[in-house]
Amino acid sequence: MKVLVFGRTGQVARALATRAPADWDMTTLGRDQADLTDPAACAAAIAAQRPDVVINAAAYTGVDAAESDAATALRVNADSPGAMARACADIGAVFLHISTDYVFDGAGDAPHRTDAPTGPLGVYGRSKLAGEDAVRAAMKAGGGPHAILRTAWVFSDTGANFVRTMLRLGRTRDSLRVVADQWGGPTPASAIADALIAMADALHDRPELSGTYHFSGAPHVTWATFARAIFDVAGMAVQVHDIPSAEYPTPARRPANSRLDCTPTKAAFGIAEPDWRAALNDIIPALLAQEATP
Ligand SMILES: NC(=O)C1=CN([C@@H]2O[C@H](COP(=O)(O)OP(=O)(O)OC[C@H]3O[C@@H](n4cnc5c(N)ncnc54)[C@H](OP(=O)(O)O)[C@@H]3O)[C@@H](O)[C@H]2O)C=CC1
Ligand SMILES: Cc1cn([C@H]2C[C@H](O)[C@@H](COP(=O)(O)OP(=O)(O)O[C@H]3O[C@@H](C)C(=O)[C@@H](O)[C@H]3O)O2)c(=O)[nH]c1=O
Ligand SMILES: [Mg+2]
Numbered sequence: 335m336k337v338l339v340f341g342r343t344g345q346v347a348r349a350l351a352t353r354a355p356a357d358w359d360m361t362t363l364g365r366d367q368a369d370l371t372d373p374a375a376c377a378a379a380i381a382a383q384r385p386d387v388v389i390n391a392a393a394y395t396g397v398d399a400a401e402s403d404a405a406t407a408l409r410v411n412a413d414s415p416g417a418m419a420r421a422c423a424d425i426g427a428v429f430l431h432i433s434t435d436y437v438f439d440g441a442g443d444a445p446h447r448t449d450a451p452t453g454p455l456g457v458y459g460r461s462k463l464a465g466e467d468a469v470r471a472a473m474k475a476g477g478g479p480h481a482i483l484r485t486a487w488v489f490s491d492t493g494a495n496f497v498r499t500m501l502r503l504g505r506t507r508d509s510l511r512v513v514a515d516q517w518g519g520p521t522p523a524s525a526i527a528d529a530l531i532a533m534a535d536a537l538h539d540r541p542e543l544s545g546t547y548h549f550s551g552a553p554h555v556t557w558a559t560f561a562r563a564i565f566d567v568a569g570m571a572v573q574v575h576d577i578p579s580a581e582y583p584t585p586a587r588r589p590a591n592s593r594l595d596c597t598p599t600k601a602a603f604g605i606a607e608p609d610w611r612a613a614l615n616d617i618i619p620a621l622l623a624q625e626a627t628p
Contacts, residue, residue, distance in 0.1 A: 335357060335358055335359065335386045335387060335534075335535075335538070336359045336361075336383070336384075336385040336386045336387070337354070337358050337359065337360040337361070337385055337386065337387045337388075337389065337534070338360075338361050338363065338379070338380065338383050338385040338387070338388045338389070339351075339360060339361065339362040339363065339388075339389045339391055340362075340363050340368055340370065340376065340379075340388070340389070340390045340391060340392040340418070341362070341363075341364075341390070341391035341392030341393075342362045342363065342364035342365075343364065343365075343493070344391055344392060344393075344395075344493060345488055345489075345490040345492060345493040345495065345523040346391040346432065346488065346523050346526050346527060346530075347362060347391040347392070348490070348492055348493070348523070349490060349523040349524045349526065349527035350362075350389065350391060350527045350530065350531070352524075352527075353524060353527045353528060353531065354527075354531065355531060358531075361383065361385075363379060365392075367379065368392075370392050370393075370394075370409065370410040370414040371406060371409045371410060371414075372414070373409065373413045373414045373416070373417035374417065376414045376417050376418050376421070377417040377418065377420065377421040378421075380418060380421035380422060380425070380427065381421055381424070381425070384425055384427075385427055386427055386428065386538065387427060387428040387429075387430070387534045387538065388418060388421075388422050388427050388428070388429050388430070389430045389530055389534070390414075390415055390418055390429075390430070390431045390432065391432060392410070393410060393411055393432070393462070394406060394407040394410040394411050394458070394461065395458070395494075396458070397436070397456065397458045397584075397586045397588070398584055398585040398586050400456065400457040400458040400461065400586065401456060401457050401458075401585040401586050402585070403457075404457045404461070407457055407458060407461040408461045408464060410461075411458070411461035411462050411464070411465045412461050412462075412464035412465040412467075412468050413468070415431050415465040415468055415469050416465070416468025416469060416471070416472055418431075418469075419431070419468065419469040419472035419473060419477060419480065420472045420475075420477075422472075422477065422478060422480070423472055423473065423475070423476055423477035423478055426478045427478060428478065428479045428480065428534055428537045428538055429469070429473075429477070429478070429479075429480040429481075430480070430481050430483065430530050430533060430534060430537075431465065431466070431469050431480070431481070431482050431483070432482075432483050432484075432485060432526070432530075433462050433463075433465065433466050433482050433483065433484040433485075433546075434458075434459065434462045434484060434485065434486065435484060435485070435486035435487070435518060435550070435589065435592035435594055436454060436455070436456065436458055436459035436462060436588070436589060436592075437452045437454050437459050437462055437463040437466065437484065438450065438452055438453065438454070438459075438589050438591070438592070439452075439453035439454070439455055439589060440455070440516075440588070440589020440590040440591040440592060441453075441590075441591065442591055443517070443591055443593070444591075444593070444595075445554075445593040445594055445595035445596075446548070446591070446593060446594055446595060447595045448484075448545070448546045448547060448548055448595070448598060449546075455586070455587040455588065455589060456586035456587055456588075457586065458586060459589075466482050466546070469482055470482070470546075473544065478541065479537040479538065479540075479541035479543075479544050480537070480544050481533050481537060481543075481544060481545060481546070481547055482545075482546045482547070483526070483529065483530065483533070483547050483548075483549055483599075484546065484547070484548050484549070484594060485521050485526055485548075485549050485550055485594075486518045486519055486520075486521055486550040486551075486592050486594060487518045487519060487520040487521055487550065487551070487560075487592065488521050488522075488523050488526065489520055489521070489522060489523065489610075489613075489614075489617070490522065490523035490524065490617065491617045491620050491621055491624075496520070496557065496560065496561075496564075497564055497614070497617065497618070497621070498621065500561050500564045500565065500572075501564065501568060501570075501618070501621060501622075501625075504564075504565055504568070504570045504572040507572060508571065508572060508573065509572060509573035509574070509575060510561065510572060510573070510574055510575070511574075511575045511577045511581065511582065512557050512558040512561045512574050512575070512576070512577065512582075513556065513557050513558060513577055513578065513579045513581075513582050514556045514557070514558035514559070514576035514577060514578070515556065515578050515579055515590055516556060516557055516579060516588055516589065516590050516591075516592065517554055517555065517556055517590065517591055517592060517593055518550065518554060518555075518557075518591075518592030518593060518594075519550035519551040519552055519553075519554050519555075519592070519593065519594060519607065519610070520550075520551045520555070520560050520610040521549065521550045521551040521608065521610065522551065522608055522610060522613035522617070524613065525549075525551070525608035525613065526549065528605075529549050529599070529603070529605045532603055532604070532605055533547075533603055533605075536602075536603050543602050543603070547596075547598060547599045547602070547603075548594035548595055548596045548598070548599060549594070549596055549599050549605065549607070550592075550593075550594045550596060550607065551607060551608050551609065551610035551613075552607040552608070552609055552610070553609075554593050556576075558574055558575075558576045558577075560610075561574045562574045563611065563614060564614065564618065567614050567615060567618045568618050568622060
């Protein structure tokens with residue numbers, strides 16, 4: 335199966351590169367080959383390669399930076415995914431697009447169903463929701479098999495993520511203040527890659543499974559609890575103090591409830607929520623070993 339991935343350096347893209355099955359002929363396009371500020375270039379790459387499956391693992395993920403760079407965030411997170419979806423529709427390719435818990439406003443404390451009302455609190459979330467809408471519109475207008483996979487709180491041993499931020503700060507601090515009123519499911523990038531691989535194969539054979547799905551890690555925790563788990567696994571004596579979001583001001587507001595109901599993903603594709611604690615136990619020793627290397 336011929337697979338084209340947008341994004342090369344990102345957490346999910348890297349995980350896809352290491353986990354793709356042997357029978358996948360996978361090409362990854364970095365920013366130098368396909369810049370997502372240029373929707374026509376993204377569509378042209380798909381038309382030229384004619385893959386069976388396209389996975390969009392590139393995005394403008396700077397949540398705070400997006401607040402003062404909305405035009406770029408919209409081009410990258412909405413216009414280009416829309417153009418990719420239309421190009422996939424033209425050639426009947428399976429299209430997998432990744433979205434986020436930040437499309438929700440975070441009200442309540444129940445896990446969000448896939449059909450729950452959206453209401454992004456910031457520019458990043460709005461741009462990702464516009465991307466979902468663009469993909470859905472393209473597919474409605476005669477698209478092929480597709481899925482929008484909303485995930486949350488992604489971490490891995492590379493890139494910018496909360497685990498690496500905590501380990502970096504913990505090296506020079508004996509205590510940290512971390513928000514304890516935002517709840518979600520930390521999700522290993524490796525598990526997202528495995529989910530995308532399973533979904534691509536399933537959608538290729540069963541296009542009727544197309545739709546919007548949720549996939550995030552279990553159990554649900556606050557960022558503060560996640561931070562304590564990180565320092566615990568790392569064996570670092572850093573005190574984590576619970577604070578309300580109001581005491582950690584950021585340009586973008588974040589949802590208080592990022593819990594995602596992943597039941598339909600399990601039912602359709604047999605993919606269960608990954609336990610983030612197992613992934614932490616793998617990733618942290620590797621990160622500490624990297625640090626120890628001069
Ligand atoms: N990170 C998270 O916590 C979460 C992420 N998601 C979603 O998951 C997906 C994957 O995220 P993740 O792997 O964490 O992303 P990363 O932030 O790790 O990587 C982003 C990737 O997008 C690429 N990119 C950004 N702008 C452009 C551009 N203009 N042209 C081409 N490439 C570009 C980056 O390339 P470069 O290195 O050149 O900048 C990089 O490869 C995204 O859709 C994201 O919205 C959803 C929920 C949580
Ligand atoms: C570093 C630090 C962060 N925080 C808070 C800020 C924020 O509310 C929370 C997490 O910080 P981050 O900057 O890692 O979070 P953020 O960049 O908002 O992470 C998000 O990225 C995008 C791409 C997504 O799609 C989301 O699912 C989510 O993973 O922790 C503290 O309370 N104390 C600290 O010392
Ligand atoms: Mg961030």
